[in-house]
Amino acid sequence: MQLLMLVVIVFLFAFPFIRPPLFFLTLLFSVFMYVGLTESWNLMGGYTGYVSLGHVTFFAIGAYTTALFLNRFGISPFATAILGGVFAAMVAALVGYPVLRLKGAYFTISTLLLAVVMQLIFMNWEFVGSSTGLWFKLLPVTMETNRLIFYEVMLALATLITLLVRWVEKSKLGAGLIAIREDEDVAKTIGINAPWLKVQAFILGAFFAGIVGGVYGYYMSYIHPDITFNINTSLLILLMAFFGGCKTWAGPLLGAVILSLANQLIVTFIGAEISRILYGLLLIIVIIFMPNGVIEYIKVPQILRKERTP
Amino acid sequence: MSLSYILETIISGILFGGIYALLSAGFSLTWGTMKVLNISHAVFAVLGSYIAYWFFVKGGIDPILSLPLLALILFFVGGIVYRLVIRPVTKAKDVVMASMVATFGVAIVVENVMSYFWRPDPRILKPPYTGTSFFIGEMAISKGPLIGFILAILAIALLYLFLSHTYTGKGVQATWQNPIGAALVGINPERVSLITFGLSIASAGVAGVAMAFVYAFYPSVQTVWTLFVFLVTIVGGVGNILGAAFAGLTVGFIIGVSAAFLPFVWVNVLLFALLLFILLFKPEGLFGT
Amino acid sequence: MLEGTGVTKKFGGLVAVSNFDFSVEQGQIVGLIGPNGSGKTTLFNVITGFYPADGGRIVFKGREITRDKPYQIAKLGIARTFQIVRPLLSLSVLDNVAIAVLYGRENMSSMAKGRMRALEILKFVGLESKKNILAHQLVAAERKRLELARALAIKPEFLLLDETFSGLSDMEIQEAIKLIYRIRDDLGITIFLIEHVMKAVMGTCEKIMVIHYGVKLAEGKPEEVSKNPSVIQAYLGKRHA
Numbered sequence: 001m002q003l004l005m006l007v008v009i010v011f012l013f014a015f016p017f018i019r020p021p022l023f024f025l026t027l028l029f030s031v032f033m034y035v036g037l038t039e040s041w042n043l044m045g046g047y048t049g050y051v052s053l054g055h056v057t058f059f060a061i062g063a064y065t066t067a068l069f070l071n072r073f074g075i076s077p078f079a080t081a082i083l084g085g086v087f088a089a090m091v092a093a094l095v096g097y098p099v100l101r102l103k104g105a106y107f108t109i110s111t112l113l114l115a116v117v118m119q120l121i122f123m124n125w126e127f128v129g130s131s132t133g134l135w136f137k138l139l140p141v142t143m144e145t146n147r148l149i150f151y152e153v154m155l156a157l158a159t160l161i162t163l164l165v166r167w168v169e170k171s172k173l174g175a176g177l178i179a180i181r182e183d184e185d186v187a188k189t190i191g192i193n194a195p196w197l198k199v200q201a202f203i204l205g206a207f208f209a210g211i212v213g214g215v216y217g218y219y220m221s222y223i224h225p226d227i228t229f230n231i232n233t234s235l236l237i238l239l240m241a242f243f244g245g246c247k248t249w250a251g252p253l254l255g256a257v258i259l260s261l262a263n264q265l266i267v268t269f270i271g272a273e274i275s276r277i278l279y280g281l282l283l284i285i286v287i288i289f290m291p292n293g294v295i296e297y298i299k300v301p302q303i304l305r306k307e308r309t310p
Numbered sequence: 311m312s313l314s315y316i317l318e319t320i321i322s323g324i325l326f327g328g329i330y331a332l333l334s335a336g337f338s339l340t341w342g343t344m345k346v347l348n349i350s351h352a353v354f355a356v357l358g359s360y361i362a363y364w365f366f367v368k369g370g371i372d373p374i375l376s377l378p379l380l381a382l383i384l385f386f387v388g389g390i391v392y393r394l395v396i397r398p399v400t401k402a403k404d405v406v407m408a409s410m411v412a413t414f415g416v417a418i419v420v421e422n423v424m425s426y427f428w429r430p431d432p433r434i435l436k437p438p439y440t441g442t443s444f445f446i447g448e449m450a451i452s453k454g455p456l457i458g459f460i461l462a463i464l465a466i467a468l469l470y471l472f473l474s475h476t477y478t479g480k481g482v483q484a485t486w487q488n489p490i491g492a493a494l495v496g497i498n499p500e501r502v503s504l505i506t507f508g509l510s511i512a513s514a515g516v517a518g519v520a521m522a523f524v525y526a527f528y529p530s531v532q533t534v535w536t537l538f539v540f541l542v543t544i545v546g547g548v549g550n551i552l553g554a555a556f557a558g559l560t561v562g563f564i565i566g567v568s569a570a571f572l573p574f575v576w577v578n579v580l581l582f583a584l585l586l587f588i589l590l591f592k593p594e595g596l597f598g599t
Numbered sequence: 600m601l602e603g604t605g606v607t608k609k610f611g612g613l614v615a616v617s618n619f620d621f622s623v624e625q626g627q628i629v630g631l632i633g634p635n636g637s638g639k640t641t642l643f644n645v646i647t648g649f650y651p652a653d654g655g656r657i658v659f660k661g662r663e664i665t666r667d668k669p670y671q672i673a674k675l676g677i678a679r680t681f682q683i684v685r686p687l688l689s690l691s692v693l694d695n696v697a698i699a700v701l702y703g704r705e706n707m708s709s710m711a712k713g714r715m716r717a718l719e720i721l722k723f724v725g726l727e728s729k730k731n732i733l734a735h736q737l738v739a740a741e742r743k744r745l746e747l748a749r750a751l752a753i754k755p756e757f758l759l760l761d762e763t764f765s766g767l768s769d770m771e772i773q774e775a776i777k778l779i780y781r782i783r784d785d786l787g788i789t790i791f792l793i794e795h796v797m798k799a800v801m802g803t804c805e806k807i808m809v810i811h812y813g814v815k816l817a818e819g820k821p822e823e824v825s826k827n828p829s830v831i832q833a834y835l836g837k838r839h840a
Binding site: 170171172175176178179182183185186187188189190191192193194247 | 647649668669670673674678679681685687688689690694697698699701702703704707708709710713749750752753
């Protein structure tokens with residue numbers, strides 16, 4: 001199984017060099033981006049069981065960070081994307097500590113409202129361009145090279161984030177988070193410092209989302225609170241994780257790949273609103289009929305299963 | 311800044327507050343009684359705004375006259391949503407979480423359906439009588455908010471009276487306080503859930519009309535209205551309709567005062583901080599039992 | 600080893616535990632009995648930091664733990680089980696215990712090592728044949744063993760057991776009593792237990808405390824306490840005293 005994945009990844013890295021139509025690079029960029037976002041979301045939502053509706057906030061903070069560093073200091077977003085992650089992590093730390101002490105539903109509401117409030121703030125804040133938005137200066141390269149660069153960068157990010165999330169899942173931290181999800185009180189009785197672990201997961205997830213956002217902004221070359229802080233992104237992330245199955249690292253990957261491909265196709269050929277309507281419906285269906293996600297129905301080969309318990 | 315200006319903004323805030331109270335009452339009701347966290351509540355308020363708008367602009371019907379029909383339509387819509395989404399979700403292990411995520415889906419669907427058919431341009435509902443203002447001394451009180459306020463207070467009163475003084479309403483209360491007991495005396499819990507949810511959505515629709523007198527509306531404004539709904543509900547205590555009324559006025563007052571002194575952006579930050587503060591330290595609300 | 604003086608816990612107007620003194624010496628097996636709703640589990644919740652005490656002090660090995668958080672108390676060496684067992688349902692039996700090994704006082708960092716140690720603990724409680732089964736597939740008695748294994752996994756010096764014997768058959772009770780003794784004798788763990796099943800209490804405890812409406816009613820050796828008139832009255836009513 002792992003060999004198969006390696007082959008797929010190598011193929012993906014090599015793909016642009018066989019000169020496919022740019023549309024495919026654009027399509028796959030979007031897929032990689034959602035893989036990164038959904039996997040990073042899953043640290044909180046899947047492993048810890050705290051569903052965040054505000055993940056898009058960290059994504060957007062990353063985008064705005066790279067935009068500002070490019071515009072004011074001329075530093076390339078490829079260098080400052082990591083700062084985007086850092087700023088997102090800082091916001092997560094600031095908001096996370098109080099918000100994570102709330103019970104499940106209250107936490108989720110707070111994250112939703114965080115996203116709404118942040119959008120309003122950025123809409124009205126001169127420094128970040130308020131309702132005009134911000135532009136990124138384009139890379140002085142051809143469209144093909146441009147798409148190639150972003151494709152490879154986002155693929156690298158997606159791979160890295162997925163591997164890191166998978167590593168966390170199998171680590172002591174992951175075990176602690178899962179214990180919190182299963183029964184937070186019991187987790188405390190076995191020595192787990194729940195607030196501290198939750199904050200770690202929250203900050204880490206925000207960090208990754210921020211980096212992805214930092215690169216995304218550059219790719220789009222224009223960001224605006226309505227687009228970048230859009231709650232629909234949160235919806236998609238949530239849906240992808242639940243659809244794929246949020247209990248392991250493979251679920252969000254599966255969900256992100258399938259649904260972002262579908263989403264891109266629908267948005268391109270039918271329309272954004274129709275896509276969202278379909279996704280809203282899909283979320284309802286998933287929650288009611290298959291809350292554990294699609295991965296439950298996929299017979300995981302024995303080789304993969306061996307990884308879990310020796 | 312003159313005293314009359316400050317008073318104006320405060321009164322304005324209170325008027326808005328009354329409207330927020332109605333907006334939140336139904337949400338508080340379903341959360342408190344059915345444990346259903348209906349994130350789509352505000353989107354149905356926006357739907358109400360649009361329905362009143364179309365009746366007025368296309369049919370020439372005064373919004374206030376269209377209210378009974380509007381409430382009925384939204385009650386019906388609520389019934390459909392209940393059957394299709396809410397009822398299945400109440401069978402889940404964690405009803406609050408499941409209902410929240412499912413209604414998040416509903417909110418996105420309804421918002422985008424409205425956006426698809428009616429476009430995202432802002433609308434306003436401006437029947438002629440909302441145009442002018444009252445004057446008390448030097449203070450101007452716009453008629454739009456005032457009428458919205460009166461409407462909202464009447465609607466909340468109606469809702470409260472229905473729940474406490476009519477046979478059906480008391481049946482609703484009985485079911486939530488003691489499901490088994492109520493079932494034993496012949497009250498059908500299914501019907502009660504349906505009525506509760508339908509009422510909730512209907513009240514949202516009416517609130518939407520009141521909101522439309524005061525604010526420009528467009529499909530995606532529902533996320534901002536959701537912020538108000540949560541704040542007022544939590545402050546008033548989940549499930550407490552009278553609490554929601556007082557909380558609405560309080561929140562409105564706070565908004566009024568802060569809007570007089572702070573830039574608009576910071577008002578929302580203040581509200582969010584207030585919400586967090588209450589969730590952390592007094593989750594049963596300021597007016598909760 | 601564990602001492603409480605004047606422990607009080609109120610819920611609004613209701614006083615669940617009132618001015619309760621208790622002490623458990625190292626190496627003892629002490630029982631806490633009382634009618635339903637008398638405040639037993641509440642006391643455990645106060646000791647383990649789940650409820651803040653409204654009055655009194657709790658001291659463990661000379662160190663005050665009254666204000667400590669649950670995870671800190673676990674790290675100090677006090678483990679507990681719950682009255683209604685709470686396994687981590689989607690995880691395997693082995694992992695249920697392994698996580699406790701990692702976060703308990705052994706403070707390991709590798710899941711693999713944690714699982715190895717967890718296996719030893721499962722052998723001790725007799726569950727090693729079920730190690731890969733998911734916790735939600737266990738039957739009641741097995742779940743109790745799991746709850747116990749998980750508590751033992753944090754390498755405690757002190758164990759709070761909440762109604763471990765409820766719902767067990769006579770044979771299971773006998774086995775459980777043996778297990779309790781092994782925990783005390785082989786692992787050196789002091790035990791404080793809440794129980795309703797009198798057979799188990801008489802069979803294990805060297806000292807019993809009786810609580811009634813939050814107040815300590817009696818304390819002493821099992822035979823003395825069982826003959827105490829006020830204790831009998833509390834359980835059965837005045838006529839039987």
